[in-house]
Amino acid sequence: MENWSLVSVCVLLGLTTRWAVSFSSYSGAGKPPMFGDYEAQRHWQEVTYNLPVQEWYFNTTDNDLGYWGLDYPPLTAYHSLLCGHVAKLINPAWVELRTSRGFESAAHKLFMRTTVLFADILIYFPAVILYCIYLSDGSSKRKVATALCILLYPGLILIDYGHFQYNSVSLALTLWGIVGLGLGWNLLGALAFSLALNYKQMELYHSLPFFCFLLGKCIKQGLMGRGLLLLVKISLTVLVTFALCWWPFLSDPQQILQVLHRLFPVDRGLFEDKVANTWCSLNVLIKIKTLLSRDTQLLLSFALTLLSILPSSIKLLTKPTLWQFKLALVSDEKPVCLMMNELPLMAVWFLLISTFSMLPLLLKDGLLLPYTVTSLAFLYLGVYLLSHQIPCLTDVFFCSNRKGALHLVFLQFTVSLVAMAGLSFTSMVLEPPARLPDLFPVLVSVFSFLHFLAMLLYFNLVQLTEPSSKKSQKKTN
Amino acid sequence: MAAPMIAEWSWFVALAFGVSFIKCLLLNAYHSTDFEVHRNWLAVTHSLPVSQWYYESTSEWTLDYPPFFAWFEYGLSHVAKYFDKEMLVVQNLNYASPATVLFQRLSVIFTDLVFIYAVKECCKCCREDKGKDLLGKSSFILATLLLWNFGLLIVDHIHFQYNGFLFGVLLLSVARHFQKRHLEGALLFAVLLNLKHIYLYVAPAYGIFLLRCFCFTQNNADGSLQWRSFSPLRLVALGLIVLSTFAVSFGPFIVKGQLQQVISRLFPFKRGLCHAYWAPNIWALYNIADKALSILGVKLKLLDMSKFSKASMTGGLVQEFQHSVLPSVSPLITLICTLLSILPAVFSIWRRPNGARGFLRCMVICALGSFLFGWHVHEKAILMAILPLSLLAVESKEDARTFLILSTTGHFSLFPLLFTAQELPIKILLMLLFTIFSFSSLTKLFSKSGPLLNSVEVAYLLGLVPLELICEFVYPLTSWQHTLPFIPLLLTSVYCALGVLYSFIRLYLSVLTAPSTTGKAKSQ
Secondary structure, three states: OOHHHHHHHHHHHHHHHHHHHHOOOOOOOOOOOOOOHHHHHHHHHHHHHHHHHHHHOOOOOOOOOOOOOOOHHHHHHHHHHHHHHHHHHHHHHHHHHOOOOHHHHHHHHHHHHHHHHHHHHHHHHHHHHHHHHOOOOHHHHHHHHHHHHHHHHHHHHHHHHHHHHOOHHHHHHHHHHHHHOOOOOOOHHHHHHHHHHHHOOOHHHHHHHHHHHHHHHHOOOOOOHHHHHHHHHHHHHHHHHHHHOOHOOOOOOOHHHHHHHOOOOOOOOOOOOOOOOOOHHHHHHHHHHOOOOHHHHHHHHHHHHHHHHHHHHHHHHOOEEHHHHHHHHHHOOOOHHHHHHOOHHHHHHHHHHHHHHHHHHHHHOOOOOHHHHHHHHHHHHHHHHHOOOOOHHHOOOOOOOOOOHHHHHHHHHHHHHHHHHHHHHHHHHHHOOOOOOOOOHHHHHHHHHHHHHHHHHHHHHHHHOHHHHHHOOOOOO | OOOHHHHHHHHHHHHHHHHHHHHHHHHHOOOOHHHHHHHHHHHHHHOOOOHOOOOOOOOOOOOOOOHHHHHHHHHHHHHOOOOOOOHHHOOOOOOOOHHHHHHOOOOOOOOHHHEEEEEEHHHHHOOOOOOOOOHHHHHHHHHHHHHHHHHHHHHHHHOOOOOHHHHHHHHHHHHHHHHOHHHHHHOOOOOOOOHHHHHHHHHHHHHHHHHHHHOEEOOOOOOOOOOOHHHHHHHHHHHHHHHHHHHHHHHHHHHHOOHHHHHHHHOOOOOOEEEEOOOOOOOHHHHHHHHHHHHHHHHOOOOOHOOOHHOOOOOOOOOOOOOOOOOOOOOOHHHHHHHHHHHHHHHHHHHEEEEHHHHHHHHHHHHHHHHHHHOOHHHHHHHHHHHHHHHHOOOOOOHHHHHHHHHHEEEOOOOOOOOOOOOHHHHHHHHHHHHHHHHHHHHHHHHHHHOOOHHHHHHHOOOOOHHHHHHHHHHHOOOOOHHHHHHHHHHHHHHHHHHHHHHHHHHHHHHHHHOOOOOOOOEE
């Protein structure tokens, strides 16, 4: 088969899976008064369409910030505005000020799901395809297999097309940034990542690697001369992008402050719900939430976050290659997709864990079926395609002359999978004991957290002890 | 050792799992009234004694499949009771609780295992491709074309039917004939006829083939019939198999004196020439010609408008279509037309059989002929021609060409089955998936001998794109949507009828001009 047809088949499979998942329920379906993220997105369309820009982030009679107030940067708001315009054309009742709260209908659900699909097709899919074609190694078959695995990553599909969000947009913009930087189009990369930052402030996690990568490149080209010029150009690009995105808010410092206040709600505690991070897990043993004061919690969180990504970023500064860049990025879950080609087993493993970590949320949204099917499909596909890259995977369990380390890793992988399956099953089927109502979500969180920690250590290890032979053949810019 | 065998078929398992995952994701998609039909049959077979099965009419969806399918539903109903007992109550019309949907959908996915097994057997009959990479192997292409067949996916797993299971039996029977296990093949086909009698469409092919190639054990030197090699033993064996199968199936009803009732349920000829949505066959073209002529006649004042019934001028697609200008068509006429259309092909394999492949080709022609000329044909019946043709498509360039045209138009003609907005992206995406794959892989397979389709054929197929855009996107936004809502269906069915007819003609030409596999006297 021709390459273009293989790529088309992958794209179509990815789109089919997404749309089939969209048949399922969304967050907060039929649950007044607050509903869920779906209602939040619809509400933002209502707010941005009906109110002037100056009121979007402020608490007014028309804009009750307590009811899903805007807490993403301006680009999300503009996206909602665009969707709001389209919604008004189709059915004005969808975005009527105040009266459209809690609006639910089959046609509306179709509209909302279509907006996600549209954004995916426009931005995310091209980014993934370009990334796989130009920035990954191997035969064209391997690139296509990588693309397919990335496109079928369940976590993103379930959250975007099930729970309902637009994560694919920010991820796609970041990916465009990576593609840009990887291909040597530094300004495009900087532009794309700035846009990503202006879409979701969570991308700040990735900003340090981006910053160090670009700075490292500039230093490499000599800080006096071409390097400086590059630095100036990049800075200008970033500044202009930010200025354009924040244009309506620049006139009044109060506006800027309010937006920042909404983006970084330091009033909220260290964690909400049960999340698979350090604090939630630590809280099980030491009641951090009550022990430390609010400000101390904040400082500690900030310091440790910075500390966790500092080593990789410093290494990146000294050695700005694409491989180092990818390793540095992988402190967050979703970019683990990027490792699909080079470290397929790890990528598949950790992407499964990241999907699994969202199980309590997915169960609440009624996404049991898509979760099971997409996770199983991703696991099967990953292992099947892997087994063609590592010869005779099936023989690993029969032959005895494979390296002991590989054996051990597969053993751990299998144990981890069994544990995930077991926990999933019990979460779905059993009732938790009355004394510990949150038993299963907490177990899921702690389990996932331990894996994430291991992943962080593993990738840092890979980065710091980089063996000279294989990795030096990665693309350098 | 088991490991190489597993590795050899791992791609097949991957294909099967992959399509099964998609089927699972479609669990919550739209389902048609066929869902209620099967739920009703579950209830009827479970709750009522056998003597009542073909008399029960609480629901409008009475049992109209042969007894073996009723027993199949009976078997399923014993599993159904663990999901939701309420679905087995006959009075619970249109009962569709989540557990019911889950059970019914899973039952289709599960019974598809028969289809998967049959596909594997068919792949084993493909010729060996040594040295080609996986994606270029004809067995891989065949497996994908069958397992991921668009028509089967949307008819079975969205619209809701059990065609996978039934076509599995059909393809298994074909595979057995390829493997020269003719008695098994005959048994499977006899069972299939008692599961769904629509397969009578291809019974002539089976009958003549088995008579010619199984009962007569040898051919003359020039490939013609050697009358002396008739084997009465084989004929008796065949007869016993077929008769005993029918006896087991219809026996209980004959004993109870219910045979006439069963037959009347199975063959309800009171329905019209065409289904409410015209299947893309000859009669669709006939209807449109009739309508066009009548409009022309009225305009040219050759005909008196008062003679026509009101409905025929402005009415939509009605079951009882009154022909105004051209002569009306009765069931007998359709039967005669069908027989006439398949007779040359059947004669051809009698005179010069081409082994199992010739039989398969004749089978496809019988299916297509019955589709084109039959009475009250359902557009889903096109699958009976497309699926077996896949086997021929991976082996011969001409057949690949015909397959591409038939499958694309045939699949497109199934679009009106899924008319909901939510399923629109799914049907377009899956159609694109199948079409791109089939075109790309078959072109690559026969790349050595030039392009597969000529420009006229390509233009015709590309014309499906604007047709779809007009029918599903543009037309609903116009004012005609309310006054003449049937126009998109009419356009679809007429446009596709041309493609189906063209494929039929091409297939016939390939049969009539095929060189016979003569040589020495062959013994079968």
